[in-house]
C-alpha cells in the first residue's frame with residue numbers, strides 16, 4: 001500500500017494541530033486581535049501568495065495532463081485572490097511592498113526549493129498548504145466582523161471541495177511514487193506544518 005494524505009494527517013496529528021490552531025485565529029474569532037497585528041499578518045500572507053503562485057505554476061509544469069483541470073482552476077482562483085488582497089490592502093491603507101519577515105522568507109524559499117523536486121512532493125505540498133487554511137479558519141467557529149470575511153473565504157464549502165480534489169490528486173501521485181519520494185513527501189508535509197505554525201506568529205512581530 002502506498003502512502004496517502006490521510007496517513008500523513010494521522011501520523012503527524014500533533015504537528016498538524018499546531019499548524020491549524022493558534023491564538024491569532026482565536027483572537028480573530030473573538031475580535032480581540034489588534035488591527036495592526038492583523039494587518040501585519042495580512043501583508044505577509046499576500047507576499048506568501050505571490051510566491052505560491054509561482055510554485056503552483058511549476059507544479060502545473062510537472063503535473064500529468066489528467067491533473068490540469070483542478071490545478072488550472074486553482075490558478076484562476078489565485079488571480080482572484082491576489083486582486084482581493086490588493087483590495088483589502090487598499091481598504092486598510094497597507095503597503096504591500098513591505099519586506100518579508102524571516103518566517104515568510106523561509107517559507108517562500110522552501111517552496112522554491114521543492115519546485116524542482118518530483119511531482120508527488122509538489123502535489124502533497126499544494127494539498128497541505130490549502131488544507132491548512134481551510135481547517136484553520138473553520139476551527140475557531142463563527143468569527144466576528146471584519147474577520148468573518150476571511151473565515152468565509154477559506155472555510156467555505158467550495159474551497160473545501162477544491163482541497164478534497166487536491167487530496168485525491170496527491171494520493172494518485174503518491175501511488176506512483178517510490179520509497180525515496182514517499183520519504184521526501186513525508187518530510188515536506190512535516191516541514192509545511194511547522195512553517196504554517198510559525199506563519200500565524202508573524203502577526204505579533206514588526
Ligand SMILES: Cc1ncc(C[n+]2csc(CCO)c2C)c(N)n1
Pocket residue numbers: 045048049052074077078081129130132133154196199
Ligand atoms: C501561509 C499560508 N498558507 C496557506 C495559505 C492558503 N492559500 C495559499 S494560496 C491560496 C489561494 C487559493 O489557492 C490560499 C487560500 C495561505 N494563504 N497562506
